[in-house]
Amino acid sequence: MNKNNLTDKQSNFLLYTGSDGKVNVEVFLKDQTVWLTQKAMGELFGVQRPAVTKHLKNIFDSGELVENSVSSILEHTANDGKKYKTQFYNLDAIISVGYRVNSYQATQFRVWATKTLKEFIIKGFVLDDERLKQGNRVFGKDYFDELLERIREIRASERRFYQKITDIYALSADYDK
Numbered sequence: 001m002n003k004n005n006l007t008d009k010q011s012n013f014l015l016y017t018g019s020d021g022k023v024n025v026e027v028f029l030k031d032q033t034v035w036l037t038q039k040a041m042g043e044l045f046g047v048q049r050p051a052v053t054k055h056l057k058n059i060f061d062s063g064e065l066v067e068n069s070v071s072s073i074l075e076h077t078a079n080d081g082k083k084y085k086t087q088f089y090n091l092d093a094i095i096s097v098g099y100r101v102n103s104y105q106a107t108q109f110r111v112w113a114t115k116t117l118k119e120f121i122i123k124g125f126v127l128d129d130e131r132l133k134q135g136n137r138v139f140g141k142d143y144f145d146e147l148l149e150r151i152r153e154i155r156a157s158e159r160r161f162y163q164k165i166t167d168i169y170a171l172s173a174d175y176d177k
Contacts, residue, residue, distance in 0.1 A: 046105035
């Protein structure tokens with residue numbers, strides 16, 4: 001297990017709210033991933049902590065994930081102002097638990113995840129339109145700039161493709177002579 005300090009300087013947090021407005025889970029962002037405690041995963045998926053513990057154990061026992069790679073003991077400041085060391089799990093573990101839990105919230109998570117994956121498979125991309133419009137900086141980075149750069153690269157590649165077609169056409173015209 002990794003041991004790190006989780007401080008306001010190292011990490012931001014955002015609040016996840018379910019579509020029904022009832023699920024509020026504090027999500028910590030650190031090292032280019034999302035981190036939740038077992039308790040927070042339970043709140044997210046509408047189950048008690050022991051259910052999350054059971055699913056995590058099965059995930060690790062089956063070899064789906066390696067515990068040391070997806071968990072970290074992080075120090076955070078609680079509401080009482082004291083610092084506590086708590087085990088957090090990254091997005092890989094959260095997704096794996098979400099696919100095993102049997103609850104309404106977990107089902108809604110799977111519906112969203114499946115829709116997102118399907119869009120990626122069909123279109124080759126997925127966009128969070130609202131995040132891009134608002135310019136939210138996740139992990140301290142504005143991904144809109146990266147998106148623009150990638151679009152420029154695709155368009156440059158497209159121009160090269162059309163240039164090749166023009167070259168082939170010109171070459172084939174020479175064969176008629």
